[in-house]
C-alpha cells in the first residue's frame with residue numbers, strides 16, 4: 001500500500017491536490033473535514049457535535065475524530081492506499097493512525113506538507129468562503145483562529161513523521177499543475193507496493 005498524509009494549514013490546497021492525486025494513484029481520499037461536513041448535512045449526532053467546534057475554528061476532540069477515521073478506513077478494505085487529508089491534526093491522532101496502520105499490516109509511507117505563507121492562506125480562505133458556502137471560511141475571526149490552532153496544535157504533527165524519516169515539503173504557491181507535478185515527483189520516489 002501507499003499511504004500519504006497530505007499536510008498543511010487551512011487553505012493550503014490539500015483538497016484540490018488530493019483530487020488530482022486520487023486520479024493518478026487510485027488512492028482512497030479521506031478528508032476528515034469533508035466527512036464532518038457530510039455528517040452536518042445529514043443531520044447526524046456526530047455532525048451536530050462537530051459543528052459546535054468547526055463553527056469556532058476549534059478542533060473536534062481527538063476521541064471522536066479518531067473513532068470516525070477508523071470507521072472510514074474499515075469501509076475501504078480493498079484500498080491500494082489512502083490519502084489522509086486533514087488528519088492527523090494532533091500528536092495523539094498521529095499515534096492512533098500509526099496503530100491503525102500497524103493493525104492493517106501496513107504503515108504511513110510518507111507525509112508531504114504544502115508550504116503556503118500566512119497572508120496567502122487568509123486570502124484564499126476568504127475567496128473560498130465566497131463560493132463554497134463554508135461558514136468557517138467566511139468569518140475572518142474563525143479563519144484567524146483556525147490558523148492559530150494549526151500553529152499551536154497541528155504543526156507539531158510534522159515532527160512525528162520527520163523523526164520517522166517520512167517528512168517532505170512542497171511549495172504550495174503557484175499554479176495547480178506545477179504544485180501537482182512537484183507532489184508527483186515526491187510520490188514517485190516511493191515504490192507502489
Ligand code: ADP
Nearest residue numbers: 010011032033053054058059060065086087089
Ligand atoms: P481546513 O483544512 O481548510 O481547515 P478542513 O475541511 O480540513 O478544512 O477542516 C474543517 C474543520 O473540521 C476544522 O477547522 C476542524 O474543526 C474540523 N476537523 C477536520 N479534521 C479534523 C481533525 N483531524 N481533528 C479535529 N478536527 C478536525
